[in-house]
Amino acid sequence: MMTQLWIENGLFVTMDETNPKINGHMVITDDRITYIGAEAPVDLLPDVQKLDGSKLAFMPGLINTHGHAAMTLLRGFSDDQNLQVWLQEKMWPMEAKYVDADTKAGSALAIVEMLRSGTTTFVDMYDRMDQVATMTEQAGIRGILTRGVIGLCSEEEQKTKLNDAITFARDWNGKADGRISTMLSPHAPYTCPPEYIEKFVQAAHDLNLPLHTHMSETLAEVEMNVRDYGVRPVEHLDRLGFFSRPALVAHAVHLTDEEIALLAARNVSVSHNPVSNLKLASGIARLSDMLNAGVKVSLGTDSVASNNNLDLFEEIRFSALLHKGISGDPTAIPALEALKLGTIYGAEAIWQSDRIGALKVGMKADFIAIDIDQAHFYPMTDIVSHLVYSGSGRDVKHVWVDGRQVVRNSICTMLDEEKIRYEAQASFERLLKG
Known part of the structure; x- marks a missing residue:
């Protein structure tokens, strides 16, 4: 009817x-x-x-083009650390304790926060993604979901993770009356060997799906890539065929003029995460230069463990203010351009500008x-x-x-917010006890 x-x-x-x-x-x-x-x-x-x-x-x-919803459980758990210490000593050990119920609780809490602050579409990279997809379907939000994969493990475990990612992407793409779409996501060039990334590229071709990864978030990451592979991350991913598929990269903080030009030529989308990048002291992305070069730039919050909220209006305001301040040009990112980053540009970045934004x-x-x-x-x-x-x-x-x-x-109409808050707190306390 x-x-x-x-x-x-x-x-x-x-x-x-x-x-x-x-x-x-x-x-x-x-x-x-x-x-x-x-x-x-x-x-x-x-x-x-x-x-x-x-x-x-x-x-x-609003359209949030990069995040890890289940990490909402770790809000405030570890602040004021650089990225590698924060990840390796704080986040990864806690995340290793996650079970399905934790991913579900953290994702539900994140979705409540996103919906109530105006986000109607979010990109999410994590594991146990069936739990995230189930909450996305239940909440009525729109999600572009992907099983993020860290490849620092045995060949057998790499194969299992890749198969998990492929199965999730195939099974959930187009579900929830079309509100859910999927991608494939090797976590980052520094956490996935080159030949492993190539397997994701091939799988993306086979399934006709986009790719998503973290890229050039910190200077240390860029220097590591040069040391390990002889080139910077942009050229490295390009050589591996990553940009032969529709691709969305998160952060892209440390880029040269040549790299910006290459991203524009390859039609690569970028998720600019200003607040997370500031909090982790990762640097400030060259937003104006990317936009002027024709790169499709959008906005993401990253997880609340490094933000510490999912209010995309804050990313919009920071995008307008931050880039005026560092450039000395008050016209650098006008208000309307900042608002576009969170709406129509976000839709373009995830290849849905004919539907939303x-x-x-x-x-x-x-x-x-x-x-x-x-x-x-x-x-x-x-x-x-x-x-x-x-x-x-x-x-x-x-x-x-x-x-x-x-x-x-x-108030969310499809979710029990009181129950979600209770379950999130209980999950965190269990994780803390180990």
Whole structure:
């Protein structure tokens, strides 16, 4: 049975170049936007549901292109460490204790946080991904999911991990009414031998899937790659055929001009993670240079263990402010460009810009409503400026994904938040005890 929602008298930040801001109306029919405009719609269904959009700003749902949801259990467990110490001495030993219930609890907690702060699509790289996929399906969020694989192990274990990754990618791609899609992910060039990465490349060709990895996150990582393989990570991955598939790389902090040009030529997507990179002192990515070169750049939070939250509005604001500060150019990343990084550019980075990332007719109904009847949104001057420089995920009031309302009045409609918080705390305490 067809359903229809008519949002009246709203302020719509569309991210559509032809009509970037509209005061008016939007109609959702089932899972698609079927009308948006200044005039009231006509030819509506007799039982159309109405929503008063006054005192709200509507925009596309945010798109988080890099994270590890289950690591939410480790929020605040180890702060103020460099990446290698943080990973090898703190994160990996705790993660080795994970069981399915921990991955489920951490993922559920992350999804609640993402939905309530306006993220409607997330990319996730971890293991025990069946648990993440199950929670994604249950919560109503959209996920691009991948079993991340560290190859520092025996050949037999490498084979098992690769088969696990392939099975997950094949079994879950297109599930949850199309809200779940999958990728293949060797963790990083420094954690996967070259011949092992090549096996992932071949599997991606066989399954016609994209690839995702960490790349050039720290200077030490780049220097290690040169020492071990004679070239920097970008050339290394290119030689291994990684960029022969649609590819999304996380971080890309330490790049040369030549590497930026190569990423643009190979149509590689980059997930810029400014807050995580700052907290781990990994460096500051060359965002403006990548955008100017035509690289598809998006935003990611990374895990809350290195962030420590999943509020993508914070990444949007940092992207605007940080790159002004380091360049000395206040025009480096304007507010609208920063907002695009979290919406339409994010959709382009994951090859879904024909479906999500903007509010226009024919697009999937993935959108959020911001409560703008608050002091920090007054006076009502430029809504884009207010969203970027004044707003936060805490201002999100309602969220829809695929036409279904998954957050109403700041509460997830498909999840038991109290139970999720309890289970997350219990899992952490078990991990801590060992």
